[in-house]
Amino acid sequence: MKFRGPAIGLALFMVISLGLTWLVFVTLRRDVSGKTHEYSAVFTDVFGLNEGDDVRMAGVRVGRVEAVDLDGDKAKVRFVVQDDQTLYGNTVGSIVYQNIVGQRFLGLSLGSIGEHNVLEPGGTIPVEQTDPSFDVGNLLNGYQPLFSVLSTKDADNLTKGIIQSLQGDQNSITALVSQTSQVTETFAGKDQALGEVITNLDKVVVNLAAQNESLDKVIKQTHKVVTDFNARRPQLVDAMGSISRVTKELGNTANAVRPSLDDLLRRQPGFVSHMISIEPQLAFTGDNLPLMLKGIARMTNEGAFAQVYVCDLNLTGFFPGLNDVVPIIVNAATPGGQAMYTPRCRSMANG
Numbered sequence: 001m002k003f004r005g006p007a008i009g010l011a012l013f014m015v016i017s018l019g020l021t022w023l024v025f026v027t028l029r030r031d032v033s034g035k036t037h038e039y040s041a042v043f044t045d046v047f048g049l050n051e052g053d054d055v056r057m058a059g060v061r062v063g064r065v066e067a068v069d070l071d072g073d074k075a076k077v078r079f080v081v082q083d084d085q086t087l088y089g090n091t092v093g094s095i096v097y098q099n100i101v102g103q104r105f106l107g108l109s110l111g112s113i114g115e116h117n118v119l120e121p122g123g124t125i126p127v128e129q130t131d132p133s134f135d136v137g138n139l140l141n142g143y144q145p146l147f148s149v150l151s152t153k154d155a156d157n158l159t160k161g162i163i164q165s166l167q168g169d170q171n172s173i174t175a176l177v178s179q180t181s182q183v184t185e186t187f188a189g190k191d192q193a194l195g196e197v198i199t200n201l202d203k204v205v206v207n208l209a210a211q212n213e214s215l216d217k218v219i220k221q222t223h224k225v226v227t228d229f230n231a232r233r234p235q236l237v238d239a240m241g242s243i244s245r246v247t248k249e250l251g252n253t254a255n256a257v258r259p260s261l262d263d264l265l266r267r268q269p270g271f272v273s274h275m276i277s278i279e280p281q282l283a284f285t286g287d288n289l290p291l292m293l294k295g296i297a298r299m300t301n302e303g304a305f306a307q308v309y310v311c312d313l314n315l316t317g318f319f320p321g322l323n324d325v326v327p328i329i330v331n332a333a334t335p336g337g338q339a340m341y342t343p344r345c346r347s348m349a350n351g
Helices: 004-029 136-142 144-149 152-166 170-210 212-231 233-266 271-277 279-299 325-333 343-349
Strands: 036-043 054-057 060-071 074-082 091-097 104-110
Touching (some): 036 060, 054 074, 074 104, 212 233, 271 279
Parallel strands (some): 054 104
Antiparallel strands (some): 036 074, 054 060, 091 104
């Protein structure tokens, strides 16, 4: 008797646990209320459709998927529908995207293919009258480049439009097409601008290609110059060394001469002031220096000696009485009555 209380408690716990388990099972199973009829449909692809998923007509749940089996290279889906719902020979079966987590449901609707007669229970919807499933992940991955350039709000609106259109919402399909058109127009404008840039770059590349031969010649000539310099490197190094030595010697000479030159310029009464004081004489000497050098050159052009011609020597100056008589006699004895210099003296008289 002392175990009666715990046994009753255990029994109540077991009953409650089994009841809750059954309730969870029924909820997850989602049985169809009332009598049902079984049908089947053949698909080329049933990706995402599982046993227990909904069967809907016009968005209303009317049945459930019982099994998904492989039938050759096709998939055969067995499903049940409430007995008050009628299927016809032109009924179309579609696997529709249900939500963002990837659930699907089997949608039934009337199509234009097949005869409009009642499909008896146990009948099969042929593959020609079914729309297969697809991997929405591939679709969304295709939009990935677009999502990367859209704002978060625009990407969210576009994603909602895609999902709602996959659920069969015609208005959402229209909005999706409109949004996609706007995005396409935007990218088309960017594409046109990019095309113009590419065209301009093509012109630049063509011009550069036209100058390719000239550029190639310049490169070859530059290479030849560099090669010649490289071949003459030892001579250039020696020349630079010689220039360095000459510069050094000039520096030493300047350093040695500078004190003497400073003394010459600064000594008293002053070399510079003396030169300034005889400026007129220096100017006269400079002005006549070319004539003097010219005369010296004529005097010494026969060799290392001076040749002097006496062209106007009057010895009668020593005899005052003959100053007037001698010129008269000389002029009278000269043909033409006028004494003349010799050709050399005439040339010298003319400068």
